[in-house]
Amino acid sequence: MSKDLLLSNYSYNLPPELIAQTPVSPRDSSRLLVVNSPSTHHHSIFSTLPDWLLPGDLLVLNNTRVIPARLFGAKSTGAAVEVLLLEETETNCWLALVKPGKRFKLGTKILFTPQHNQTNGNINTQTLKGNPRDLTLHQKGARLSATVVAKDEVTGGRILRFDCDSPESFWQLLSEFGEVPLPPYITSRESQPLQYQTVFAQKDGAVAAPTAGLHFTHELLDKLQSKGIDQTYITLHVGVGTFRPVEVEKITEHQMHQEWIEVSEETTRKIKETKARGGRIIAVGTTAVRALEGAAQSSLVDEGNELQAFRGKTNLFIYPGYDWQIVDGLITNFHLPGSSLLMLVSALTGRERLFSLYQDAIANRYRFYSFGDAMLILS
Structure with a gap:
């Protein structure tokens, strides 16, 4: 089997101090590794992005917005729990990852604690476990609760039914009780929630940020537009499909979890016009790649060879050998070893070359x- 298809060949050693804990300010002052020929690359700054692109190119950005998907609370027994919402399965019902997972049996009731009862965004579980009176006070103050109604075999998570009068009341309570989740490798709490949102975030639904988009400022977007580099948007609500690790040695056996995407009529029109005049489609982030290529795959099945607007779910897994349909270039961050994102970028650059760049x-x-520097891949 090709080395490109084995998980063990997607590993590298990263000094822990190079894991970015806080974002740079301003956003576009991050570094940019530019790969613009088959054999050369350059070190630059993200604010110089307009210098590396051409008039007539089209940037495709993900306008998803991260929701306050992390919740803390306690079971009726008093045990502290943590919940990460992944996606809404039906009205007021959510697929969620839960801690400690083995103790979340069907019928388990959870009482959640508002953010102002948290320390740095987290419940102080040591205090709660050591003082039942504190747990009781938290439970009395809780106004958001849920019940475990099913187990999800694919993710190992649970389906939670929230006790809310309406979808509107659920979202209002979520804004009070939830917090924007940061990846587990970000241990510093110095960053603010808005720093984990892109400046163009519009549509609520993601549980993690499309991090390549974090480098953009409004001023940089305006500068790109003034140079004739147009912009358009897709939506992919980042979920477990993006950050779930690949755990099988033969990566072709990995099953991607579905994520919801929308590629609009306007975006498909701009892509077709750009392609017709010889411009390049530059995806901002791996989520934009998956949305565009996922929509293209759907078009190949349902509509022939022409890209069509698409709303629905995709579980497209891109790895070396993939036959690209839409994307000509990519702006992306540096990804975790063994991740499906690393395999996606390898499909564009070649695995050996990507690891040389890393x-x-x-x-x-x-x-x-997530809060780190970026790559621009044009070749």
């Missing part, structure tokens, strides 16, 4: 992962 980035002390 080693150069490490040698030059680039910052990695």
Whole structure:
């Protein structure tokens, strides 16, 4: 089997101090590794992005917005719990990852605690476990509750039914009780929730940010537009499909979890016009890639060879050998070893070349992962 299809060949060693804990300010002052020929690359700054693109290129950005999907509370027994909402399965019912998972049996009732009862966004579980009176006070103050109604075999999560009068009341309570979740490798709490949203975020639904988009400022978007580099938007609500690790050695056996996407009529029109005049489609982030290529795959099945607008779910898994339909270039952050995102980028650059670029980035002390630096891949 090709080395490109084995999980063990997607590993690398990263010094822990290169895992970015806080975002840079301003956003576009992050570093940019530019890959613009088959054999060369350059070190730059993200604010220079207009210098590396051409008039007539089209940037495709993900306008999803991260919801306050992390909740803390306690079971009726008094045990502290943590919940990460993944996606709404029906009105007031959500698929969620839960801690401690093995103790969430069917019928378990959870009482959630508002944010102002949290320390740095987290319940102080040591205090709660050691003082039953504190737990009782938290439970008395809770106004948001849920019941475990099913187990999801694919994710290992639970389906929670929230006790709310209406969808509107659920979202209002979620804004009070939930917090924007940061990845587990971000241990610093110095960043603000808005720093984990793109400046163009519009549509609620993601549980993680489309991090390549975090580098953009309104001023940079205006500068790009003034140079003739147009912009359009897709929506992919980032969920477990994006951040779930690949756990099988033969990566072709990995099953991606579905994520909801929308590629509008306006976006498909702009893509067709750009392609017709010889411009390039530059996806901002792996989520934009999956939305565009997922819509293209649907068009191939349902509509022939022409890209069509699409609303629905995709579980497209892109790895080396993939036959690209839409995307010509990519702006992306540096990804975790063994992740499906690393495999997606390898499909564009080639695995061996990508790891050579990563080693150069490490040698030059680039910052990695969600709050880290970026790559621009044009070749």
